[in-house]
Amino acid sequence: MVVAMTTRRLNDHGGTAAVEVRGLVKHYGETKALDGVDLQVRQGTVLGVLGPNGAGKTTLVRVLSTLIKPDAGSARVAGYDVLTQPRQLRRVIGLTGQYASVDEKLSGRENLYMIGRLLDLSRTDARARADELLERFSLTEAAKRPAMQYSGGMRRRLDLAASMIGRPSVLYLDEPTTGLDPRTRNEVWDEVQGMVADGATVLLTTQYMEEAEQLANELTVIDRGRVIAEGRVAELKAKVGGRTLQIRPTDPAQAAAMAALIGGAGLDGVAGANADPAEGMVSVPILSDEQLTAVVALVSARGFGIAHIDTHLPSLDEVFLAITGRPAESAETGDATGTETGDGTGEAEAAGTARDGGARTAKNDLTHDDENVEVTV
Amino acid sequence: MSAATATAPLAAKPAVDGEGRIGLRANLRHIGALARRNMLQIKQDPESMFDALLMPVIFTLLFVYVFGGAVSGKGHQQAYVNYVVPGLMAMMGMNISMAVGTGINDDFKKGVMDRFRTMPIARSSVLIAKIVVEVGRMLIAIAILLGMGFALGLTIHTDVMHLVAAVGLSAVFGASLMWIFILLGLTMRTAQAVQGVAMLVLMPLQFGSSIFAKPTTMPGWLESFTKVNPLSNLADAARALVNGGAVAHSVWMVLAWSVGITLVTAPLAVARFRRKT
Numbered sequence: 035m036v037v038a039m040t041t042r043r044l045n046d047h048g049g050t051a052a053v054e055v056r057g058l059v060k061h062y063g064e065t066k067a068l069d070g071v072d073l074q075v076r077q078g079t080v081l082g083v084l085g086p087n088g089a090g091k092t093t094l095v096r097v098l099s100t101l102i103k104p105d106a107g108s109a110r111v112a113g114y115d116v117l118t119q120p121r122q123l124r125r126v127i128g129l130t131g132q133y134a135s136v137d138e139k140l141s142g143r144e145n146l147y148m149i150g151r152l153l154d155l156s157r158t159d160a161r162a163r164a165d166e167l168l169e170r171f172s173l174t175e176a177a178k179r180p181a182m183q184y185s186g187g188m189r190r191r192l193d194l195a196a197s198m199i200g201r202p203s204v205l206y207l208d209e210p211t212t213g214l215d216p217r218t219r220n221e222v223w224d225e226v227q228g229m230v231a232d233g234a235t236v237l238l239t240t241q242y243m244e245e246a247e248q249l250a251n252e253l254t255v256i257d258r259g260r261v262i263a264e265g266r267v268a269e270l271k272a273k274v275g276g277r278t279l280q281i282r283p284t285d286p287a288q289a290a291a292m293a294a295l296i297g298g299a300g301l302d303g304v305a306g307a308n309a310d311p312a313e314g315m316v317s318v319p320i321l322s323d324e325q326l327t328a329v330v331a332l333v334s335a336r337g338f339g340i341a342h343i344d345t346h347l348p349s350l351d352e353v354f355l356a357i358t359g360r361p362a363e364s365a366e367t368g369d370a371t372g373t374e375t376g377d378g379t380g381e382a383e384a385a386g387t388a389r390d391g392g393a394r395t396a397k398n399d400l401t402h403d404d405e406n407v408e409v410t411v
Numbered sequence: 412m413s414a415a416t417a418t419a420p421l422a423a424k425p426a427v428d429g430e431g432r433i434g435l436r437a438n439l440r441h442i443g444a445l446a447r448r449n450m451l452q453i454k455q456d457p458e459s460m461f462d463a464l465l466m467p468v469i470f471t472l473l474f475v476y477v478f479g480g481a482v483s484g485k486g487h488q489q490a491y492v493n494y495v496v497p498g499l500m501a502m503m504g505m506n507i508s509m510a511v512g513t514g515i516n517d518d519f520k521k522g523v524m525d526r527f528r529t530m531p532i533a534r535s536s537v538l539i540a541k542i543v544v545e546v547g548r549m550l551i552a553i554a555i556l557l558g559m560g561f562a563l564g565l566t567i568h569t570d571v572m573h574l575v576a577a578v579g580l581s582a583v584f585g586a587s588l589m590w591i592f593i594l595l596g597l598t599m600r601t602a603q604a605v606q607g608v609a610m611l612v613l614m615p616l617q618f619g620s621s622i623f624a625k626p627t628t629m630p631g632w633l634e635s636f637t638k639v640n641p642l643s644n645l646a647d648a649a650r651a652l653v654n655g656g657a658v659a660h661s662v663w664m665v666l667a668w669s670v671g672i673t674l675v676t677a678p679l680a681v682a683r684f685r686r687k688t
Binding site: 152 | 432433437440441443444445447448451452455456521522523525526527528529530531532
């Protein structure tokens with residue numbers, strides 16, 4: 035039997051834009067980190083900003099959180115202009131970056147208490163809020179340990195908790211799971227979904243199609259500082275062909291026959307199937323669970339034995355290939371998103387390099403951990 | 412347009428007015444919370460107190476016993492104690508201030524600064540909190556220095572109030588120097604570079620002053636330099652406050668230098684901090 039895929043889809047709330055970006059430009063010398071980006075995030079929804087390293091994702095988040103000023107264009111968050119109303123804007127946003135923005139020498143509780151006090155909570159309220167969030171993010175046991183002793187996932191959770199203290203109406207999550215192992219990644223996803231359920235508007239940047247699909251209502255794909263595709267997750271997936279179903283017949287020699295059967299059956303929405311005789315594998319692009327079920331039902335009804343079934347989400351590479359006709363590349367210009375502004379201090383470049391490294395590792399994790407549907411017949 | 416959707420934040424944040432300006436009380440609260448952070452860092456990393464705890468002990472012993480005899484004659488180190496210990500107060504202030512520069516440079520490499528800069532707090536509060544805690548460290552160093560001084564025979568020829576004034580003056584001047592080192596720390600790329608540059612500036616300033624030896628024993632050009640060196644003013648002021656004598660001129664000079672340095676470097680440091688990305 036087929037194990038149901040756990041695709042947690044979020045509800046659309048509709049409504050107006052909580053984040054509105056128009057023609058945003060930010061150049062670092064020759065590098066066009068942002069080259070005229072337009073996007074909007076509707077209130078109460080999650081927008082996934084998908085793109086490879088150096089696409090401009092982090093630069094976008096830094097502009098929207100008032101850390102850097104754009105060269106041109108405008109952006110409003112919760113109605114506040116990033117250039118003219120940064121102080122008001124800072125009251126309504128929360129930011130979680132790739133690198134935990136907590137003080138490593140302070141304990142989890144001290145970090146949260148400090149941020150509560152900086153957000154003008156009373157001592158009692160700051161303490162209560164810290165404990166509440168420690169509980170919610172399963173950090174109560176580690177509350178008194180310095181953050182430097184936390185695991186990567188715990189740090190990321192602490193970071194998320196820190197971003198939640200002021201109950202921000204708009205939350206930026208900049209590659210929240212880059213560098214995390216799959217289990218920790220799931221924990222972070224759960225927390226993000228909890229925040230959205232509480233009504234936060236989220237702008238999420240990610241390199242992973244899977245993450246975008248899990249969390250986002252809508253997607254904007256950016257590359258080299260430009261938006262190259264946007265739309266609902268389903269639309270974008272349809273554009274790139276949804277998932278790929280791979281079936282291995284018990285008798286590898288039957289791969290071609292199986293492919294011919296599927297291709298000729300005229301199943302709704304199933305365009306065709308490719309056989310890979312060398313691997314004894316059949317690949318079928320599918321768009322829905324129903325199609326998956328139909329294909330499996332068809333081949334087993336015709337007496338094919340199935341040894342292995344697998345589905346893959348399109349990777350970022352495949353998405354890019356489908357949209358741009360060329361593979362995603364980590365911009366040769368380096369990670370423009372992480373690098374410095376005018377004064378070009380060395381540490382930021384170093385951080386950018388570290389970022390690249392971490393991202394690559396994580397990416398490998400992910401490609402080897404595509405959503406699997408294992409079947410035993 | 413999205414202006415219509417500008418919903419009020421869910422959390423009450425009364426300390427910020429409609430323009431997003433931050434009131435004085437909120438500002439003090441922020442500085443308090445950030446100073447607490449700096450103190451907790453020290454608690455977590457007690458080695459960072461070594462300079463404040465050991466430097467005064469080592470310097471006092473070194474100068475009194477190595478140079479004391481040469482300056483005041485063998486067997487007359489006692490007289491040198493009363494000369495050099497008030498001077499060392501000035502040196503403590505300077506050396507502790509230097510640590511601020513390297514500290515802020517390291518601090519800057521941490522993500523938590525990004526968080527501070529996306530929060531509705533005055534950006535200067537991060538720097539002021541650091542200075543508050545460092546002045547505390549400086550006072551501890553001076554207390555140990557005085558303790559060492561008393562152990563080696565320091566005598567107060569005036570009264571306690573004058574001694575407190577001398578300590579206070581050193582702290583005020585030290586706090587103003589911190590802005591210079593913060594500016595350096597925010598400008599240089601690495602903590603090592605900050606330390607290197609700071610040492611280059613500090614050594615001539617400290618030794619080309621009246622801290623360790625009477626300028627009248629120095630060649631004319633150096634004596635002229637010591638006269639415009641604010642460290643001489645501070646050492647002279649502290650010495651007069653402890654040993655008696657005319658204090659007005661050197662005290663006013665020190666205060667003028669402190670205010671001048673702060674007025675010039677503090678806004679530069681805050682601007683630098685604001686632009687840092």
